Amino acid sequence: MSKRRRIYEGKAKILYEGPEPGTLVQHFKDDATAFNAKKHEVIDGKGVLNNRISEYLFVRLGEIGIYTHFIKRLNMREQLIRELEIIPIEVVVRNIAAGSIAKRLGLEEGTPLPRSIVEFYFKEDKLDDPMVSEEHITAFGWAQPPELDEMTAMALRINDYMSGLFMGVGIRLVDFKVEFGRLLENDMIRIVLADEISPDSCRLWDVETDDKLDKDRFRRDMGGLVDAYKEVARRLGILLEGDPSSDKSGPRLVSSNED
Numbered sequence: 001m002s003k004r005r006r007i008y009e010g011k012a013k014i015l016y017e018g019p020e021p022g023t024l025v026q027h028f029k030d031d032a033t034a035f036n037a038k039k040h041e042v043i044d045g046k047g048v049l050n051n052r053i054s055e056y057l058f059v060r061l062g063e064i065g066i067y068t069h070f071i072k073r074l075n076m077r078e079q080l081i082r083e084l085e086i087i088p089i090e091v092v093v094r095n096i097a098a099g100s101i102a103k104r105l106g107l108e109e110g111t112p113l114p115r116s117i118v119e120f121y122f123k124e125d126k127l128d129d130p131m132v133s134e135e136h137i138t139a140f141g142w143a144q145p146p147e148l149d150e151m152t153a154m155a156l157r158i159n160d161y162m163s164g165l166f167m168g169v170g171i172r173l174v175d176f177k178v179e180f181g182r183l184l185e186n187d188m189i190r191i192v193l194a195d196e197i198s199p200d201s202c203r204l205w206d207v208e209t210d211d212k213l214d215k216d217r218f219r220r221d222m223g224g225l226v227d228a229y230k231e232v233a234r235r236l237g238i239l240l241e242g243d244p245s246s247d248k249s250g251p252r253l254v255s256s257n258e259d
């Protein structure tokens with residue numbers, strides 16, 4: 001077996017060359033980082049859960065007409081994806097004040113926002129991903145105005161769909177981050193949802209108790225991160241319940257679409 005070519009290694013994922021041109025393999029690591037990697041830990045089982053949760057959300061979003069890079073899950077930690085030209089912007093959608101907006105604007109965490117708010121951050125580790133405006137994005141050419149409109153519309157549609165999906169299982173979608181890329185299709189450039197959507201990139205609070213079921217458990221040293229991610233997977237119906245092995249040897253996952 002030949003060694004796969006590593007295209008890129010990030011904080012929580014590795015991208016390998018895919019089996020065919022235009023494809024990549026996205027590998028989910030167990031590494032957790034926060035505050036631009038100043039805080040780092042390996043959390044056994046996180047990658048497996050994020051692979052499965054992100055697959056589930058991308059497939060559901062695909063069903064409502066959101067184009068995504070996801071092709072299929074390959075194994076517990078890896079998925080086959082379409083290779084895109086990544087747009088260096090993180091799009092954050094917020095429904096409830098938490099994290100940086102709470103700090104920046106002096107809002108109490110948990111305050112519902114007057115409406116869903118979209119923010120943009122420039123993906124540049126050296127600068128700690130600064131918040132930028134649409135003016136910055138178009139002036140510096142990181143994305144063209146129509147691309148930015150499309151990303152914003154897609155992010156809001158993703159927010160509407162996921163808010164309902166999570167509310168149905170007793171979870172409030174407080175905020176989340178998404179990334180997009182460009183895919184050349186014939187002569188057209190299509191904006192496609194990329195990266196991942198998982199409890200690493202969302203804030204998810206239990207509706208009844210306000211329990212945090214997301215990466216804030218790590219950021220704020222609360223412990224119980226894997227159990228919280230497992231709970232999200234269980235509620236979404238993608239973790240086999242009552243499996244005695246699931247507590248001992250990491251999560252046992254079931255497939256909804258065997259290929």
Ligand code: UDP
Nearest residue numbers: 092098099100101175176177200201202203
């Ligand atoms: N987020 C992310 N990656 C980042 C920054 C933020 O996935 O590099 C997510 C984060 O998990 C949260 C949302 O985007 O769901 C808003 O994050 P915020 O701006 O509050 O930053 P934080 O205080 O979490 O660093």
